[in-house]
Amino acid sequence: MPTPGSPDVRPGPSGxxxxxxxxxxxxxxxxxxxxLIASLPLDPEGRTWIRLDGPGGSEAWLIGWPPGTGTGWHDxxxxxxxxxxxxxxxxxxxxxxxxxxxxxxxxxxxxxxxxSRELTSGQGxxxxxxxxxxVLNASVDVHAVSVHAYYPPLPRIRRFSxxxxxxxxxxxxxxxxxx
Numbered sequence: 001m002p003t004p005g006s007p008d009v010r011p012g013p014s015g016x017x018x019x020x021x022x023x024x025x026x027x028x029x030x031x032x033x034x035x036l037i038a039s040l041p042l043d044p045e046g047r048t049w050i051r052l053d054g055p056g057g058s059e060a061w062l063i064g065w066p067p068g069t070g071t072g073w074h075d076x077x078x079x080x081x082x083x084x085x086x087x088x089x090x091x092x093x094x095x096x097x098x099x100x101x102x103x104x105x106x107x108x109x110x111x112x113x114x115x116s117r118e119l120t121s122g123q124g125x126x127x128x129x130x131x132x133x134x135v136l137n138a139s140v141d142v143h144a145v146s147v148h149a150y151y152p153p154l155p156r157i158r159r160f161s162x163x164x165x166x167x168x169x170x171x172x173x174x175x176x177x178x179x
């Protein structure tokens with residue numbers, strides 16, 4: 001059983017599929033594949049990506065991050081996931097709070113919920129369902145590359161804006177929006 005504050009290690013709602021530990025093992029192994037990492041075309045203006053075959057029916061991505069780019073605040077709905085930095089350094093800002101799943105537009109966050117971590121090459125993390133975070137490459141001159149995996153494959157992503165302690169749901173995207 002997970003300890004308080006640890007990611008939910010069970011697979012997605014279907015009860016089958018890889019755990020976050022298996023996803024983290026996969027992204028770490030994949031991040032050590034120098035030929036794969038080198039195959040990712042890097043664009044100085046925007047993120048680039050290649051879809052990968054993840055373990056046990058998971059969705060996986062190799063992502064290139066030009067200096068100064070990021071995701072903005074978002075979650076992965078009911079998917080569990082993991083990511084590892086393969087090159088460069090990424091920063092993750094996350095919230096140590098479980099958000100309501102539906103039916104809200106704004107939420108005032110309490111003190112002490114903000115978490116930040118720096119993930120250099122070879123470092124990664126796993127997370128449970130409804131994990132709210134933003135990932136960014138804060139470098140001014142070095143590309144970063146990372147490997148991500150999610151199970152079940154992303155059913156939706158909720159995007160948020162944040163002003164001080166107020167988190168606002170801005171939009172919900174589905175896979176059709178990413179095609």
